[in-house]
Amino acid sequence: MSDSLPNRVAEAAELDAADPLAHVRERFLLPAGVIYLDGNSLGALPAAVPDALHDAVHRQWGTDLIRSWNANDWWDAPARIGDRIGALLGAAPGQVICGDSTSVQIFNTIAGALRLRPGRTVVLADPDSFPTDLYLAESIAKLLGAEVRRVPVDALAEALLVAGDTVAVIAYNHVDYRSGELRDLPGLTAAAHAAGALALWDLCHSAGALPIDLDAYDVDLAVGCGYKYLSGGPGAPAFVYVAERHIAAFAPALTGWHGHANPFGMEAGYTPAPGIERARIGTPPLLSMLALEAALDAYEGVSMVAVRAKGLALTDLFIACVADLGLETLTPTEHALRGSQVAVRHPEPHAVMAALIDRGVIGDVRPPDVLRFGFNPLYIGYADVVESVRVLGDILETGAHRDARYAIRATVT
Ligand SMILES: Cc1ncc(COP(=O)(O)O)c(C=O)c1O
Incomplete structure (x- = not known):
């Protein structure tokens, strides 16, 4: 002692x-x-979560049944909860969708980033990144004919200068999951932009723990967990941020019916929703999502x-x-x-x-x-x-x- x-x-x-x-x-x-x-x-x-889940199970699911999609506004939950998460990240409303896992969101946003920068085929990623980020970057790169280059964060600014106009996106963890090191999000985002590339940040270890100011620093894309600092519960849905200026051209890999412009038109062809709703995929896990929504009450007035x-x-x-x-x-x-x-x-x-x-x-x-x-x-x-x-x-x-x-x-x- x-x-x-x-x-x-x-x-x-x-x-x-x-x-x-x-x-x-x-x-x-x-x-x-x-x-x-x-x-x-x-x-x-x-x-706040146990009572919210009790209500979600007994009243909403048990009594209101499928009417809950309208009566309890289940349909808008991904955008509604996305906006509440966005407020903690310094994102104005209409840029964050809650849903799916961080892994899925990483896959989707790397695809979206490559498509936002046609002609550029390099993804720069951190070799020390949480492994799922690298696995998914390499998978989507293979599908889209791109290449992942693993560049330690300390060498990133230099790599952007050298690789210049080939880099579509830098995909880095805001806080290193192992060491707890916080990365220079404003500086590295600016360095990516100076090279004509986009910045995608994995906020799993910073969302809900510190101010991030996504809009103020012109971040392009971000993803993160609902079950860590946000305390949404085991397997809570993740979130994705697409900066307003990119939404109209954002084309994710997973084009599910919830992201369609007219989901109940049941059309045979895919037309993306005009807003951030295009980042939705399929039916969300409502119980987990409503638990996360209640968990966010802990941030009221904080x-x-x-x-x-x-x-x-x-x-x-x-x-x-x-x-x-x-x-x-x-x-x-x-x-x-x-x-x-x-x-x-x-x-x-x-x-x-x-x-x-x-x-x-x-x-x-x-x-x-x-x-x-x-x-x-x-x-x-x-x-x-x-x-x-x-x-x-x-x-x-x-x-x-x-x-x-x-x-x-x-x-x-
Ligand atoms: C930085 C980072 N990204 C992604 C994940 C995991 O994502 P998923 O929720 O898809 O398992 C974690 C999990 O700890 C993480 O720390």
Whole structure:
């Protein structure tokens, strides 16, 4: 246990007492005895969700039945919820659709980007990107006769200068899922534009955690998860953003009937809807979508600037406490380069995380040696931070993670 622990406990108590977002924690149903540092992977359950789902199942589905498409406005849910997500991303209404998975949205938007830049066949992507992004980029590139070049983010600006007029789109993660590094979205978007290319951002690890200002920075396309910081629930639908200036020419790969201009005309040929609705595909998972809609109530009256300030203060404190233990973090200490999660290196990450989870501190593990901790400022407090590191220090000091039961690796880490 570190000698500085009493000071850290006092520091955390002061920060919690002055926390302008402290009251927001009541908008979540957190189990007793748990410090939940995995809201960057699956957000905690928002208090508004159980009643909303009860209503969706019993009244809307059970009683109103198919009339709900009109009576309960199921039809407009993807655009309605898209606009609410858009408000958190700095996107004016009419540019975000909620639906499908991030993987599907990546496939669709890379196709859309290649078609928006005819004659250009190169997609620049991050070799360290979340794997699904690369798998899908390569699949759509193969289908459309394009090429994916894996360029580390630090070399991206230079690569744009060199590859210039061949690049259709840069497809990067806003926050690195493993290290927690925040990328320079404004600078790299501008660099893409200077080369005549588009910028597509995967916002999975930033949506709901920090202000993004998509419109202000002229981002072209973006996708992201509903189940991480937005806390929409397991398998919650994702979202896609298409900047207003691109919508009329945006031609996604998956042209399903919900994206048709006249879906109930049942026409034999496809005509895309004029607005962002063209990014819809097929029938959405309404129960999950309505759960996500209710989850967004947790953001009512909450400023994303305040969320960001608290996210940085929480991760500052966590990084300082972890340094007290002599552990190495992969996450940049510079605020401009940090999302809302921290990666701590340890040679036995699976055993250490299993021991932590057994003691009520929940994070996760990413290969090869990363203990990953996410801090959702809506429901994590400063005392949680200090207590979680106290438990970590105790495990490492006593060697509790060497217990044989922690050697068995779970399927999902
Ligand atoms: C950056 C990033 N993109 C995409 C995904 C996954 O997308 P999907 O919801 O389709 O599984 C994740 C999941 O953790 C992610 O971190």
